[in-house]
Amino acid sequence: MMIKQGKFFIVLILFLSISCDTEEIQIIEPIFETSQKDPPTLSYTWLDANIDEEQEDQILDLIEDHGFVWSTFPNNSLDNPNSEIIRKGIKKPNYAFSAFVKNLVGNTTYYVKAFIEMNNQIYYANEISFTTKPGTWKKLSDFPGEGLVNATGFSVDGKGFIVGSRTDFTDAQVWEYDPNLDSWNRKNDAPFSTIGSTSFVINNRGFLYCDLLWEYNSDLDTWSKLNDYPIYTYEHKGCKGVSSFVIGDKAYIGAGVGNLNEGLLEWNSVTNEFTSLTSSFSPRLNPNRSYASMFSLGNKGYVVGGEMWFYEEDESVIEYDIPNLSSSYRGSFDNDRGYDASRKEMVSFVVQGQAFIGMGYGEFPLTYGTNVGSQFDFYRYEPNGNRWIPQTYPVYVDDQDDIHFLDRAGGVSLVIGDRAFMGLGEDREYNRDTESFDTSLYTDFWEFIPN
Template sequence: MQTKRYSSLLWLVVVGLLSLTSCSDDSDDTATIYGVWTSRSQFEGLARSSAVSFTIGDRAYVGLGTDGTVRFKDFWEYNPNTNTWIQKADFPGAARYMAVGFSANGKGYVGTGYDGVNRLGDFYEYDPTTDKWTQKADFGGSARYGATALSINDKGYVGTGYDGNYKKDFWQYDPATDTWTQKPSFGGNKRLGATSFALNNQGYLLLGSDNGVYQTDVWSYDPASEVWTEHNKLVLNTDLDYDYSAIPRDNATSFVIGDRGFIALGNSSGVRADCWEYSPSADAWAQKNPLSNFSGAARSQAVGFAIGNYGYIGTGLTGSLRLDDFWQLAPDEEEN
């Protein structure tokens, strides 16, 4: 009986040691999480949504938008080196929201949008060296709001949106000649609230909604060949072993850091707080820091831009509340 009792105790010790070893192995396999959000200086203008932004050198410019009643025409410059805002010359056109903005050849360009009554098609150039705006040729397409814009090789591109109907046309602006040229449309559906960014001299267009349906297609545009290429759809694909079905939304924000594109926030049956990173070489998406997501309030209709190795997101709409906070993403910093 004594030998049997010792054998039982020995078995319990062995089982306990195996359990401890198993727990230790699991903790060693824990993945490191990258992507840290840090609060930065609040946007110094009034809280708003549907503003526009663009970057020139190491400065960002944010303006226009609405607080739900008032439409704005003020513009502000953000210096990430000092984490400060300074007001610049007001936008000279009608106060508006849901406009587009891009930069090309050292200047900023802003146009289209909605003034509360009219859909707009006028365009203006901002010169940061003189702090002055100059009216340029009207947008080549129909007056609209909710379009998307990007720039590639010192030329601007504007497309999609709403002019009384959903749109899918695509236009190039050449600042050297102040002219608009229509380019081939992409192969997907018309849409409102799409998102776009430029990466490796290609323009990427994705997201948005068409008649209340969130779009799942992703397209890239090569300005040299004027050819659109479709990429992996934002769905569950068991054959290719990925699930991107959480990404489709409208009124998201985007930015580019190095050779990666980022989309964040937006709306899909409610405001979102997640951020996704895109690798063009792998045509693959990965959620950035899924444990903490964006550190501010979930929102849509925010502005986003990148300067150096950091992304920035601010303003926007959550419920009926307009926001004025600003956040910085260090995408490769380890979560503590």
Template sequence: MIHLPFRFLSAQSSQSESVSSETPFSTHKKTSRVNWILGLLCAGWAGTLIGCSTSDTVSTLGDWTVKSELEGVARFGAASFVSGNIAYMGTGADASNNRLKDFWAYDPSRNAWTQKADFGGAARNIGVGFAVGTKGYIGTGINANGDRLKDFWEYNTATNTWKQVTDFGGTARQAAVAFTIGTKGYVGTGFDGNYLKDIWSYDPTANAWTKVASYGGSKRMGAVAFVINNKAYVGTGNNNAIVQKDWYEYDPAQDLWTQKADFTTDQSTIARSNGIGFSINGLGYIVTGDGTTATKDVWEYNPSTDTWATRGVFEGATRSYGVGFAIGSKGYVTTGRNGTSPLDDLWDFDPTVAQVQ
């Protein structure tokens, strides 16, 4: 049996940005049919695909697959965390900007969502989440009255229950970043009426917040963060509506921020706000968000070389205020807002598989 070493993807409407299942026999676009037929002809004529391609086909590693959409309402500005091999997500705002507090778990092994106990605090959006062990934490954000918040809540994955913990140590804020290193969670940057750069660590054992070294770059909101080898990497976001291009590494052992290489002119589209970051197998990824251009490009960061490389394009609708996480060897993107329309789709990302455009 001959196995084609690539997939042809069905084109998506630039108007509807609708989600469709991926299949080589898609009839959404004539070009998809033509590409598929050409692939079969090449296989039949030569027995292999060596030297056979179409002039407009570009292959690169990094492929997306549509998965089961969230069973709750479409939303943007949700918060999430991962415990074990399960992702948890809740809060956010719907199409009418109503704040939400429903809470969901996604199991990639079953490709299924399960509704859990509602978030314990007030409904909100643009908050943050992180996990330490079997406990998850969600806090900050904006409530239905437009008030910024600083309360924090702990979710017990074993008992499906919430309890309030000590309020966040900094000011009430929105659009902060959060990450976990070891046994502590970290929250910082964001907007409290002013742009911010302070960083705070949370110790669940002591139920206490401690201010650590402030972010090494400029103040910002809507940044992204991911963790690789017990070091956090934080960047992008905006400061006074200007998207940022600096990039910093945080070492909690030294409580030290180290500036890494700025984005170059060729990497200008990395700069964005309200995007998504996650890490897989020692590499970090940034996707979606608001930028100077539509941000469907996928960027991969290698901390050992302090360099960036493109990894194809996100195959769902463009979006900001989405949720991203990694489980095992795959990354995931879900929800968010396309223009004024909230989303409920879910996509997984495999950086080892070639994407053909």
């Protein structure tokens, strides 16, 4: 009888012990959230999440893994084949956690949620979304030569050509870019020197204006002078800082260092004749500047920025209505803070019927007149209302996720078919201590994809 009673007490003690252990085991569910983000201005961003600060000490040792799931689709999870997964492993002290993502596509909505793995379960926070700014930059093969500043670019037969000199006294290098192979090929040097000349394409023929007008034959890799003596020769001699736009079978050349900047020069590609339009427009709106940007939309040409007298950058936008031979002041080039931004040596191009422009040397004012140097902001120009719509701009994120901003002046741009490209130039800052410029050449090359 005593043995049976002893067995009964042992069973009772074991039962009470198991009952107490069961009551002590409490499943704690993490309290955390994915932080809502402002739209990123570039092709990268940080994903962020926060654990309830008061709870962190209770769950820190229980966390087996944590991170983010994200994609361009909603309802992300570790089991969703569309989801990108970022695992960060065991949680370190600090109630917040984050992850860096890069190579985001422009004008795209992304969905993100944080997750925590503990208690042999996966817990998800709320899912947030953000939309990137328009435009995507794709880095291509670097330019294989020495960097060039204020080179000019054009395309013929599906290939791009970049022309520029290293100095005022050396023949211009000519480089061919194949967009299908993403490859470069050095061609014969041009029979002239050029820094800051302008080039254009009419009916798949490539032309370059630098004091004289030249045509490039891509099949023979040769240059031909088309017109030795434009009318008003002295008035229209110029090469440095010249700009141009094309409407139909005519090119319009203006601005530049020297006398060319007094007005527009029209060149008829059919008759190979120049006509001065200096007296056709308001003298107040003549493109008397150098290193301005010119482009055309429909039957209208636009001149943006440039350098005026006494080395002062300008922010004005002038529209030329070519069929009606009229011109008008459209306003100023404004940055995304809403301030007038005086610039020169910008990159600009028209692709898919839209004009894009930016970077260059001048101001990015948070207040007027501040931060003069090379800039990196980039915009789509909407003539209706003179609106500047901010786009993403190229930044280089290396393998260590270090971010390199690419302030650029004197870059080159060109369009091949319906694809736009940009690169080269230099980072230029004025050193007030030495009263000189600190410069660093670029050899990078990018494709801009509007979206």
